[in-house]
Amino acid sequence: xxxxxxxxxxxxxxxxxxxxxxxxxxxxxxxxxxxxxxxxxxxxxxxxxxxxxxxxxxxxxxxxxxxxxxxxxxxxxxxxxxxxxxxxxxxxxxxxxxxxxxxxxxxxxxxxxxxxxxxxxxxxxxxxxxxxxxxxxxxxxxxxxxxxxxxxxxxxxxxxxxxxxxxxxxxxxxxxxxxxxxxxxxxxxxxxxxxxxxxxxxxxxxxxxxxxxxxxxxxxxxxxxxxxxxxxxxxxxxxxxxxxxxxxxxxxxxxxxxxxxxxxxxxxxxxxxxxxxxxxxxxxxxxxxxxxxxxxxxxxxxxxxxxxxxxxxxxxxxxxxxxxxxxxxxxxxxxxxxxxxxxxxxxxxxxxxxxxxxxxxxxxxxxxxxxxxxxxxxxxxxxxxxxxxxxxxxxxxxxxxxxxxxxxxxxxxxxxxxxxxxxxxxxxxxxxxxxxxxxxxxxxxxxxxxxxxxxxxxxxxxxxxxxxxxxxxxxxxxxxxxxxxxxxxxxxxxxxxxxxxxxxxxxxxxxxxxxxxxxxxxxxxxxxxxxxxxxxxxxxxxxxxxxxxxxxxxxxxxxxxxxxxxxxxxxxxxxxxxxxxxxxxxxxxxxxx
Numbered sequence: 001x002x003x004x005x006x007x008x009x010x011x012x013x014x015x016x017x018x019x020x021x022x023x024x025x026x027x028x029x030x031x032x033x034x035x036x037x038x039x040x041x042x043x044x045x046x047x048x049x050x051x052x053x054x055x056x057x058x059x060x061x062x063x064x065x066x067x068x069x070x071x072x073x074x075x076x077x078x079x080x081x082x083x084x085x086x087x088x089x090x091x092x093x094x095x096x097x098x099x100x101x102x103x104x105x106x107x108x109x110x111x112x113x114x115x116x117x118x119x120x121x122x123x124x125x126x127x128x129x130x131x132x133x134x135x136x137x138x139x140x141x142x143x144x145x146x147x148x149x150x151x152x153x154x155x156x157x158x159x160x161x162x163x164x165x166x167x168x169x170x171x172x173x174x175x176x177x178x179x180x181x182x183x184x185x186x187x188x189x190x191x192x193x194x195x196x197x198x199x200x201x202x203x204x205x206x207x208x209x210x211x212x213x214x215x216x217x218x219x220x221x222x223x224x225x226x227x228x229x230x231x232x233x234x235x236x237x238x239x240x241x242x243x244x245x246x247x248x249x250x251x252x253x254x255x256x257x258x259x260x261x262x263x264x265x266x267x268x269x270x271x272x273x274x275x276x277x278x279x280x281x282x283x284x285x286x287x288x289x290x291x292x293x294x295x296x297x298x299x300x301x302x303x304x305x306x307x308x309x310x311x312x313x314x315x316x317x318x319x320x321x322x323x324x325x326x327x328x329x330x331x332x333x334x335x336x337x338x339x340x341x342x343x344x345x346x347x348x349x350x351x352x353x354x355x356x357x358x359x360x361x362x363x364x365x366x367x368x369x370x371x372x373x374x375x376x377x378x379x380x381x382x383x384x385x386x387x388x389x390x391x392x393x394x395x396x397x398x399x400x401x402x403x404x405x406x407x408x409x410x411x412x413x414x415x416x417x418x419x420x421x422x423x424x425x426x427x428x429x430x431x432x433x434x435x436x437x438x439x440x441x442x443x444x445x446x447x448x449x450x451x452x453x454x455x456x457x458x459x460x461x462x463x464x465x466x467x468x469x470x471x472x473x474x475x476x477x478x479x480x481x482x483x484x485x486x487x488x489x490x491x492x493x494x495x496x497x498x499x500x501x502x503x504x505x506x507x508x509x510x511x512x513x514x515x516x517x518x519x520x521x522x523x524x525x526x527x528x529x530x531x532x533x534x535x536x537x538x539x540x541x542x543x544x545x546x547x548x549x550x551x552x553x554x555x556x557x558x559x560x561x562x563x564x565x566x567x568x569x570x571x572x573x574x575x576x577x578x579x580x581x582x583x584x585x586x587x588x589x590x591x592x593x
Contacts, residue, residue, distance in 0.1 A: 043103035043165065044184055046114055052185030052193070055102050055116065055168075056087040059182070064171075065096040071128045071135060071169055074099050078167075089376030090369055091178040098178060102168040106160040112186045115157040116168055117194075119181035119381065121246030122264065123174035125154035130167040151194060152246030157187055175316050179369060181376040200382075201247050204389055208238035211392055215399075226399055229278035233395060236271025237388040240264050245385070262310050268323055269306035273299040275330040282348060282398050283337040291337060298329060327363070331356045348401045355394035362387020429478060430485035433500040438508055441498050442560040445512045446553055454514040455553040458524055459567035460488070462505040463545035463579045472540065480542060481505065483535045491530040492523075508564070517552060517584070524548050524582040547574045548582040556586045 044058045060081035062074065081101045084091070091098060106114070118125055129137040139156045160166060172178055183190070212234045219227035242248040243264030253259040280295035305322050308314040334352070341349025365383035368374040425437030433441065442457070449455045462484065469477035481501070488499045488507060498510045509527065514520045527546060534543035549570025551563045570585035577583075 043105045046104055046106040046110065046160065046184065048108070048111060048186075051189040052183055054089075055182040055184050056084070056089055058102050058104075059084065059087070060101045061091075062099045062101075063094065063096040064099060067097045067173065069097075069099070071126075071130070071138075071171070074101075074169055074171075075130065075133055075167075086372055088372060088374065089179070089181045090372040090374075091180060092370065092372040093177050097171055097173040100168075100170040100172070100180070100182070102170070102182075102184070104160070104166050104168060104184065105164070106162055109162040110160055110186070112188055113157045113159050114184060115155055115187050115190050116170075116182065116184050117151070117153060117155040117190055118170070118172070119153050119183065120179045120376070121153045121249060122176060122244060123154075123172050123178065126171040127154060127156045128167075128169040128171075129156070129158045130169060131164060136166075152197075152250040155190075176320060177370040179376050179381070181381060197245075201241075201245055204385060205238055205242060205247065207389065208234055208241075208392065211396065212238065224403075226278065226281045226402060229274050229281055230395060230399055232274025233271050233278055234274075234392055236267045236269070236274055237392060239267025240271065241385050241388070243267065261316070265316060265319055265323075266306055266310050269302055269309070269319070272323065272327060272330070273302040273306070276302065278395065279330050279334045279352070282352070282402055283334055283341065291333070294333060295330070298326070298333075302326065331359070346401075346405075348398055348405070351394050351397050351401065355391050355398075358390045358394070359387050362390075427501040430482050430501050432485050432489075432507075433498060435500070435502055438498065438500040438502075438510065439560055442510055442563075445510060446558055446560060449512075449553045449558065451554065452515065453512070454517070454520060454555065455563075456509075456511040456514055456520040456523065456550050457553070457563045457567045458509040458511070458527065458548050458550040459502075459564065459571045460507040460509065460527070461547045461571055461575065462507075463547055465505040465544050468542055468544070472542075476537060476540065476542075479537050480535060480544070483537065484544065487530055487535075488527070491527055508567075514552075517555065520550065520552055521582070521584070524550055528580065528582055545580040547571055547579050549574055549585060550582070551585050556584075 042058055044053055044055065046053070060083055062077065062081045064074075078101060081099070102116070104114075116127060118127075123141075125141045127137075127139050128135050137156060137158055139154070141154050158166075168184075170182070172180065185193075212231055215227045215231040215234060218224065219231060239248075242252065243260075248263055249260055253263070276295045276299035280292050280299075284292035284295070286292065302322075305314065305319060309316060309319040335356075338349040338352045338356075342353065343349075362383045365374065365380055365387075369376060369380045369383070374380050425433060425440065427434045442455075445455045465477070465480070468480060484505075484507070485499060485501060488509060492499060492509055492511065496512045500508045500510070502508055511520065511523055514523070527548060531544065531546050534541045549567045549572065551557060551566035551570065553563055556566055557563050566585040566587065566589070569589045570583040573585075573589050574581040574583045583589075
């Protein structure tokens with residue numbers, strides 16, 4: 001350092017208590033007196049009115065393609081450092097270690113320690129505080145010690161003396177992009193910002209954990225593959241964010257070099273494989289279609305790459321290139337299927353298109369950040385995480401829509417089954433049960449019959465129906481049969497009894513839970529009396545009577561066909577005896593051959 005600079009530093013230290021403005025002016029003079037190679041690198045003035053500053057205001061840099069140069073080597077080459085082409089905080093991908101130089105000065109005595117923070121965790125960093133060519137403090141991300149803060153990103157706190165010139169030298173290297181949002185600020189302010197970041201990460205990763213737990217529970221309980229595939233997407237996205245923002249290295253696997261190296265990449269590949277499977281399950285109606293097979297093949301290849309890179313069989317660079325090339329494929333391959341859904345007015349297609357737009361915008365911002373085309377700030381650094389979170393929520397809606405569609409499909413199938421069952425077991429004219437429906441109901445009733453819970457089978461034939469049908473026509477006859485069915489239904493117990501039409505003018509009433517034969521006789525006579533009143537069909541008043549034959553189970557028999565034959569024989573005997581009668585056949589009446 002020149003004598004002039006030393007003298008000015010001495011004057012500044014002597015007068016710093018009362019001459020803050022004067023010391024600042026003196027430092028401007030010092031800057032102007034420095035050699036031309038350093039003039040372009042104006043120091044950061046650490047003042048209390050700016051508790052946090054963007055270090056890129058003063059950064060110069062130099063590449064070390066050999067990865068061998070030390071801090072002392074770089075101190076001897078400070079005049080070779082150059083201003084960056086862009087000061088946005090992202091240098092893109094470099095096959096070299098990058099050294100950054102930040103000159104700093106605190107004109108006044110700091111009220112709190114200052115600290116430098118590199119707001120990106122996926123890199124190796126060394127930070128040196130230098131004064132007068134001598135290293136005062138240093139930290140390495142791979143060697144945590146008392147000088148390095150326990151933080152999610154590389155950071156170092158330091159104490160400064162007022163009026164002294166310091167140099168911060170930072171060495172960084174990464175297998176991926178060099179994203180370097182570097183700030184220098186007072187420790188309380190920096191810690192406050194760090195807590196805000198921790199809170200944000202807690203909220204977003206807590207949401208991801210809830211979605212993961214929900215999808216796994218649904219998968220285990222419902223055995224629906226879609227929930228399992230969604231769990232893979234959520235697990236991969238959350239794991240990538242945990243590694244990208246340093247939460248994993250700070251809290252989950254501190255000091256685990258294998259996890260630090262592979263966790264983020266493996267999580268990204270898991271999310272990619274899950275995306276292939278999830279979209280296929282959500283959009284493919286035929287699991288054997290060419291689209292479904294292509295998506296399963298993509299998932300299988302991604303899984304193989306994931307296993308290979310974590311076992312060391314495949315380089316990280318190749319795996320990153322694979323993710324970059326294959327990452328958009330699940331969405332691109334699924335676009336035609338989604339558009340088809342949109343044309344069918346299926347909200348699943350619209351939701352997936354919205355999810356892909358959000359993901360595409362986030363991914364585009366991330367690419368621009370990696371290439372250094374946009375500055376590294378809060379929104380660009382978190383763009384992919386915000387996009388992935390929105391993507392997961394929209395995928396959750398897809399699962400809800402899919403479940404709703406499957407539920408409606410199941411309900412429609414049940415309705416169709418009920419309709420077919422009704423057609424098979426109902427009389428098309430009256431809507432009453434037909435012979436098949438009666439047999440089914442009678443079998444169930446007979447299985448629980450007993451001497452104290454009798455089942456009665458009444459076979460009914462209309463008296464006087466044929467003359468009405470012949471004189472007024474079949475339309476009037478059909479209307480009369482419908483009216484007869486309704487009157488029979490109104491005359492029986494709704495919860496326990498069944499009315500059926502066998503064909504023509506023959507009906508059957510099955511009555512359950514009768515306490516005694518007398519009870520069955522009373523019910524039969526109430527049916528006879530119900531037909532004392534005529535039927536009003538338009539301008540016609542028509543009167544028909546009933547002839548009823550019946551049998552009781554288990555007293556007269558316990559077989560459905562046998563009971564009906566007994567009742568038929570009793571009804572025939574009643575017809576022979578004068579009609580409009582009720583007669584029980586306990587077995588003494590001869591059956592028709």
